[in-house]
Amino acid sequence: MSNLFIAYDTRSGRIVGVHHGPADPEYAWNPQFDPDLHLAVLRGPFPECSQGKQYAVDTAHKKLVEITGEQGINFGFGKTGGISHRL
Amino acid sequence: MSTVVGARGLRANLLIQLTVTGLAIQTDGREYSGVLQSVDGFWISAQVFTGDFSNSYFHSFEAPGRNVYATIVLSEVSHYPTEPDMGRRASAYISWWTAYGPDGKLFAPSPNSMGRTQNAVAVRNCGSLEFRLEVSNWVVATAQISIFQF
Numbered sequence: 001m002s003n004l005f006i007a008y009d010t011r012s013g014r015i016v017g018v019h020h021g022p023a024d025p026e027y028a029w030n031p032q033f034d035p036d037l038h039l040a041v042l043r044g045p046f047p048e049c050s051q052g053k054q055y056a057v058d059t060a061h062k063k064l065v066e067i068t069g070e071q072g073i074n075f076g077f078g079k080t081g082g083i084s085h086r087l
Numbered sequence: 088m089s090t091v092v093g094a095r096g097l098r099a100n101l102l103i104q105l106t107v108t109g110l111a112i113q114t115d116g117r118e119y120s121g122v123l124q125s126v127d128g129f130w131i132s133a134q135v136f137t138g139d140f141s142n143s144y145f146h147s148f149e150a151p152g153r154n155v156y157a158t159i160v161l162s163e164v165s166h167y168p169t170e171p172d173m174g175r176r177a178s179a180y181i182s183w184w185t186a187y188g189p190d191g192k193l194f195a196p197s198p199n200s201m202g203r204t205q206n207a208v209a210v211r212n213c214g215s216l217e218f219r220l221e222v223s224n225w226v227v228a229t230a231q232i233s234i235f236q237f
Contacts, residue, residue, distance in 0.1 A: 017141040051132070070136040077144060080128035080231065
């Protein structure tokens with residue numbers, strides 16, 4: 001399972017970016033966003049995430065939470081398929 | 088094997104076969120020949136209400152890398168009704184990539200030179216690529232990523 005990184009503003013808990021990286025514990029994501037943001041990053045596979053739901057970060061517990069309202073974002077990623085000449 | 092029906096109702100058996108041929112890859116201002124080895128496809132989506140949000144994907148290859156041609160294209164963009172003067176945006180692009188040198192070491196990341204319009208790149212001995220989907224202000228978008236390896 002790939003690593004999922006979630007960058008959020010520590011003042012509001014609003015998520016500004018997510019990143020899908022390799023399942024390598026040494027891999028680090030260095031996001032570049034607005035320098036005015038107070039940025040922090042959560043790391044994990046977050047298997048509970050699903051499409052159609054809105055998410056933000058509970059800044060007190062540094063935890064991804066489902067929310068309703070304009071602060072929430074939604075994201076998705078997956079493989080559509082492929083072909084290989086080597087098969 | 089599948090059966091197709093023509094315009095006049097004639098049935099014919101059609102054998103679907105992928106024919107792989109040698110292709111020329113243009114990168115670094117030079118041209119290299121190669122045979123298509125594989126194609127990988129991914130989808131990526133992002134939805135935001137107020138403000139900006141991005142979803143990105145990092146794809147890597149082990150040394151000595153692969154010769155690749157990669158693309159990202161917007162599949163769908165929708166927006167929610169809101170204030171008419173609010174600027175909305177959706178951009179899908181390749182933000183940077185790396186390549187292996189002759190010594191097997193990775194070059195420093197190469198930022199794209201075309202900003203948010205860089206939706207395709209050919210890289211020889213590619214080490215990694217980062218694909219990025221950005222949305223702003225009440226927009227939901229989906230993009231398709233394709234990676235052709237030679």
